[in-house]
Amino acid sequence: MTLKSQHIPRATIQRMAVYIQVLESLQRDGKDVISSELLAKTCSVNPSQIRKDLAYFGEFGVRGVGYYVQDLISSIKQALGVDRVWKTAVVGIGNLGRALLNHREFKLRGFHIVGAFDCDPFKIGEIVSGLEVICSRRLKEKADEIGIEIGIITTPPERAQRATNYLVDAGVKGIINFAPARINVPDDVTVEYVDFFHHLYAVAFNVTLNIESE
Template sequence: MKSVKIPSITIYRLSVYARNLAYLDKKNVEVISSEHLADICGINPAQIRKDLAYFGEFGVRGVGYYVKDLLYQLQKILRQDRQWHLGLIGVGNLGAALLQHTHFLKQGYVFVAAFEKDEQKIGKRVGNIIISDIRNLEDVTKKTGMEIGVIATGRSSAQEIVDRLVDAGIKGILNFAPIQLQVPENVFIEYVDFTIKLDVLCYRISSNERERSKLNSIFPKAGSNDKKY
């Protein structure tokens, strides 16, 4: 593999391919045409070929892709061929739901710890995890082999928690708190933000409606300008 910087969007799509291939594999599909795979993934076939080309040659001309084989290769590339250990910080409604989100486990992501500052919650069990005191963050992080910190705290404490995680050696952060966070260059962060997605959605709906009402005022529908006598 050449040492090229792979764009995040390519990694994102590889993950989509892998997920859909896993689904096909479960359904005992052995071979899939690039057109069909593209269709399921909502991506055009040329894009799939381009994304895969970063990593080598896959697929057989005139046949398509062997599902199991391509899945195996993608899982190796994405390092989905091993488990990753997550730690949750902030066990509110969302945090508790994440701890019990079965889809994580299916994809090889396992929570090994959860942390709270709320005394009422410390020591309680959610799913398979007993909630730790946030004051023991560094200790528990090391003891449990936590690799990724999942931040589900409020905005105000998120940066402090991230700084402590980074000091404890954590290299990846999945952030659900509604704030931009600072991390050193060798630490990676991804944001999950529902309300920003909703904002984008509502903007798209509104501006589409504005366009339509503009068009309607130029080309009124039959009947809409008819005078009634």
Template sequence: MPSKSEHIPRATIQRLAVYVQVLENLIRDNTDVISSEHLARICSVNPSQIRKDLAYFGEFGVRGVGYYVQDLNSSIKKALGVDRTWNCALVGVGNLGRALLRHKVFKQRGFNIVGAFDCDPFKIGEVISGLEVICSRRLSEKVEEMNIEVGIITTPPERAQRAANYLIDAQVKGIICFAPTRITVPESLHVEYVDFFHHFYNVAFNITLSDNLSNS
């Protein structure tokens, strides 16, 4: 019988990630307990939405008290699978790839980029943030050696499928694709696309909508 967690809406997963971010900030501020109303206000949702999202994983909070911040954060991270370290391989050491390699937050969040790969002979052998750039053709060898489970594609769009093919052959379990294109992968392999321009388009649309309403 399928578990309840197999039917969690994508929007709920996205909100849970926001909850973790907020809870970790509260932990840094030495906040031990928070009410559902206060947490909802910080997360820009309503209290019933938080309760509904958390109900997928069990019962949380104490009536009349609220949520214990540390416990709730740990429970959500466990539910999301980020209570452990995920070793990652980055493919495509261009400007974006270099920026991500230098971004310390990935490791702090449990995603440890342990390998950097590229096909450009002028980049192979270069050391960036302590990682030597390795030829992408060696991905299969290195994925097993480094216990890599997640691939990150930061190539130009025309090279993304080739990068994906290397990662597929290396049998990674998931891919995060920053290249502005779509890749073809087996159904069993999980892919997430990151396109910064979606956010620019949303901002542009909402500003335009507001301007049109104010001028009507």
């Protein structure tokens, strides 16, 4: 499948991840088809939004029937480039890094964690979830050996930029940053920030508004 447009809004990509999540849970429940109305309702968006989002990737859905669950999952995954294995490394083996290394969903979704890096001499050599923790300074050397395509940063904020530099030097073009710090990368490197706190802030804010309006 070729993409109709390379200028796909971030919000569409975010919703595609929700559609996949909902479609996969329908698949687990043994559903073969779903109407666009029910899919929209389960994803908490309106049906025209789903049609608009999917239109970036091709033509889906059968009038009077809806969407074929399996076909739609495969097509979305192919369109997003997540129908293959991505070799992924985690930099920063604290509590969060360990949780991600042990998280069963990564492998299920094609993100195979092949490297675990930390600069703490007490952690280097330790085996976490079957991987030996390697000194972050050796990231480029290991990347040349095993191939690393995506880097996940789970260091404290003050070490995030150094972790970024190691990943960039190793030729990694995609970074997910869990550390609560902004990082600088060259133009050809994509960064996504995972920030729990904007979700906590949003919940606190909405709860506050509801209390005030009671």
